[in-house]
Amino acid sequence: MTNDQDDWGALSRLPGNPMMWILIWSELVIFGVSFIGFAVAYILHPDVFIQSQNSLNRLYGGLNTMVLITSGLCAALAVTARQRNRIILMRLWLGGSVLLGIIFLWVKSLEYTEKFSEGIGLDTNIFYTLYFLLTGFHAFHVIFGIIILIIVGWKDSLETLEIGTTFWHMIDLIWIILFPLVYLLR
Amino acid sequence: MNFKNPDYRTLFLCWLALMALTAGTMLTGHAATDQTLSDLLVVSLGLITWVKAMVILRYYLNLKSASRGWNRAFFSYIFLVLGTITLIFILGRP
Numbered sequence: 339m340t341n342d343q344d345d346w347g348a349l350s351r352l353p354g355n356p357m358m359w360i361l362i363w364s365e366l367v368i369f370g371v372s373f374i375g376f377a378v379a380y381i382l383h384p385d386v387f388i389q390s391q392n393s394l395n396r397l398y399g400g401l402n403t404m405v406l407i408t409s410g411l412c413a414a415l416a417v418t419a420r421q422r423n424r425i426i427l428m429r430l431w432l433g434g435s436v437l438l439g440i441i442f443l444w445v446k447s448l449e450y451t452e453k454f455s456e457g458i459g460l461d462t463n464i465f466y467t468l469y470f471l472l473t474g475f476h477a478f479h480v481i482f483g484i485i486i487l488i489i490v491g492w493k494d495s496l497e498t499l500e501i502g503t504t505f506w507h508m509i510d511l512i513w514i515i516l517f518p519l520v521y522l523l524r
Numbered sequence: 525m526n527f528k529n530p531d532y533r534t535l536f537l538c539w540l541a542l543m544a545l546t547a548g549t550m551l552t553g554h555a556a557t558d559q560t561l562s563d564l565l566v567v568s569l570g571l572i573t574w575v576k577a578m579v580i581l582r583y584y585l586n587l588k589s590a591s592r593g594w595n596r597a598f599f600s601y602i603f604l605v606l607g608t609i610t611l612i613f614i615l616g617r618p
Contacts, residue, residue, distance in 0.1 A: 348591075348593070353585075353587070353589050354586075366601065377612040378612060378616075380616075396550070400546065400549070400555055403549070410539075411584070414529065415535055421529055507584045507585045514573060514576045515573055515602075518570075518572075519609060522561075524560055
C-alpha cells in the first residue's frame with residue numbers, strides 16, 4: 339500500500355486511498371441506517387414480513403454470499419500479486435473477480451425474474467418494497483464495482499487497483515450483513 | 525506505516541473461514557425451512573455475521589495494517605449496527 343498520504347491526518351493511518359475510506363464510511367452509515375429501518379419495519383408488520391420472507395429463495399441468497407466472498411478473495415489476491423509485480427497474475431485474479439461479480443448479478447436476476455413472474459413487485463407490500471430497494475441498491479453497486487474493476491485492471495497502477503478493490507470489498511461487506519437480515523432473521 | 529497486503533496463504537485461509545461461516549449462517553438461520561428462529565439463534569446469527577465482517581475488514585480490506593484506533597472504530601460501528609438489529613428482533617417480536 340502507498341505511504342504518501344501524510345497530509346490526510348488520521349486517515350493516512352488507513353491502507354489505500356483516504357478518499358475511498360471516506361466513501362466506505364458514508365456507505366456503511368447509509369446502509370447501516372437502512373438495515374436498522376428494515377428491522378423496525380419488520381417489528382411493525384411481522385405477519386407481512388414473515389409471510390413474504392418465507393417466499394424468498396434462501397438458497398440463492400446463500401449461494402450469492404459464497405460467490406461474493408470468493409470474488410473478494412480474487413480481488414485481494416490481485417492486490418498481493420500486483421505488490422509482487424506479477425501483472426499478468428493480477429489481471430487473471432481481477433478477471434476472476436469480475437466474472438464472479440457477473441455470476442452474482444445473474445443469480446440476482448433469476449431471483450427477481452422468479453418474483454416478477456409471480457406478480458410480485460416493488461409495490462406488493464412493505465417487505466418487498468424494502469427488499470427490492472435494498473438488494474437493488476446493492477446490485478447497482480455491484481454493477482458499478484465491476485466497471486471499476488475492469489478499469490483498474492486495464493490501467494496498471496497499484497494505487498488505482500487498491501482503490502477499486504477496496505470499493506469491491508465494501509460491496510462484499512454490505513452483502514454479508516444484508517443477507518442474514520433480509521433472508522434469514524425471523 | 526506498513527500497508528503490505530496479506531500473503532496468498534493468509535487470504536486463502538480467510539476465504540475458507542468465510543465459506544465455513546457462511547455455511548454456519550445458513551444452518552443457524554434454518555435456510556431450508558420456514559421455522560421461526562429462537563432468541564439464541566438470532567443472537568448467534570448476529571455474532572457470526574459480526575465475525576465475518578471482521579475477517580473481511582481485517583484481511584480483505586487489510587485493516588489489520590491500519591492503526592488500532594481505526595480497527596476499534598470499524599469493529600465498534602459494525603457491532604453497534606448488528607447489535608441494534610439483533611435487539612430489535614429479540615425485543616420487538618410478538
